Amino acid sequence: MIPFVDLSRQHAALRTELLAAMARVLDSGQFVLGGEGRALEEELAVTCGVRHAVGVASGTDALRLALTALGVGPGDEVLTPAFSFVASASTIVMTGATPVFVDIDPETYALDVAAVARAVTPRTRAIIPVHLYGHPAPMDALAALARRHGLAIVEDAAQSIGATWAGKPVGNWGDAACVSFYPTKNIGACGDGGMVLTGRDDVAERVRRLRHHGERGRYRHVELGYTSRLDELQAAVLRVKLKRLSEWTERRRRLAALYRERLAGLPLSLPVERREARHVYHLFTVRHAQRDAFAKALADLGVGTAVHYPLAVPNQPLFGGDERRFPEAWRAAREVLSLPCFAELTDDEVEGVAVAVRQACDRL
Numbered sequence: 001m002i003p004f005v006d007l008s009r010q011h012a013a014l015r016t017e018l019l020a021a022m023a024r025v026l027d028s029g030q031f032v033l034g035g036e037g038r039a040l041e042e043e044l045a046v047t048c049g050v051r052h053a054v055g056v057a058s059g060t061d062a063l064r065l066a067l068t069a070l071g072v073g074p075g076d077e078v079l080t081p082a083f084s085f086v087a088s089a090s091t092i093v094m095t096g097a098t099p100v101f102v103d104i105d106p107e108t109y110a111l112d113v114a115a116v117a118r119a120v121t122p123r124t125r126a127i128i129p130v131h132l133y134g135h136p137a138p139m140d141a142l143a144a145l146a147r148r149h150g151l152a153i154v155e156d157a158a159q160s161i162g163a164t165w166a167g168k169p170v171g172n173w174g175d176a177a178c179v180s181f182y183p184t185k186n187i188g189a190c191g192d193g194g195m196v197l198t199g200r201d202d203v204a205e206r207v208r209r210l211r212h213h214g215e216r217g218r219y220r221h222v223e224l225g226y227t228s229r230l231d232e233l234q235a236a237v238l239r240v241k242l243k244r245l246s247e248w249t250e251r252r253r254r255l256a257a258l259y260r261e262r263l264a265g266l267p268l269s270l271p272v273e274r275r276e277a278r279h280v281y282h283l284f285t286v287r288h289a290q291r292d293a294f295a296k297a298l299a300d301l302g303v304g305t306a307v308h309y310p311l312a313v314p315n316q317p318l319f320g321g322d323e324r325r326f327p328e329a330w331r332a333a334r335e336v337l338s339l340p341c342f343a344e345l346t347d348d349e350v351e352g353v354a355v356a357v358r359q360a361c362d363r364l
């Protein structure tokens, strides 16, 4: 059996360090907005090359609070890809604004720039480019378009920490970016967590306020805020893991290269890595016209897989469900299948997956 993901391998290797970090927090008696969180914010800002990093309770809250901090609210439209995790659109609704879906480039799953240009109206306030699976969106073109129309950009970098476009790291292209520390992300907490990255002092300051009840000065609340802090235990865990991130990213890229070698010539589409892109392979997602039968065959052969995502966002019941205006998103939802890809996966396991994929292709 080759698991789709196995966090216990990572935690076994780091167990002593993680327990020591957790004990340090326990002994400090400080669990919210303390030294671990501040240190992680500084370390992550350096890692990502941004001026500010602000810890929040999740990647979802990072998106929601970044949008709110940029003034997005009722009456505004925000452009978001029709194919992503639901939070890339639901967070727009949470601010009171309206998500406007845009179809994707079927090779990289990123926003289709021409379709973005067509979707801009006088009410458009912002764009959320999603760097899906770890492949960056075409940020030079999107940034130019946003500048032309006076739009804000909030990058959804939940799956893409460490990725670059045209040599510039994700998180540096927009007014703000969100990072998620959901346990299976490229750097995951032992629970939930997220971070807003921004080069703007005003946005950083407002997110700090929003995450803590809109407080400015002790128990003085100047606007509606939330309880959305990154807690000290998670921050301590993440500081241990952050030291390994670049090594883990290299390993994911190596696994992707091995897969490319071993899966070449089979009747399925492999992930595309654009010339300008440094992909961080949060997921190694292939496409097969008979995806469900293909996944079933792999399961029978002992290989774990997952579907990210079985529905395009506008086809989610939340958004009405019956929507055919985004053919590429709709087709991707029926064809994508993610293969095991995590830093602790061994070369032998990649070999095993490749043998199973070949057999599964032969059976279909």
Ligand SMILES: *Cc1c(COP(=O)(O)O)cnc(C)c1O
Residues within 6 Å of the ligand: 058, 059, 060, 061, 084, 085, 087, 088, 130, 132, 156, 158, 159, 179, 180, 181, 182, 192, 193, 194
């Ligand atoms: C995980 C994820 C989020 C949300 O992050 P959480 O930490 O789970 O709230 C947002 N967007 C994308 C693309 C994601 O993969």
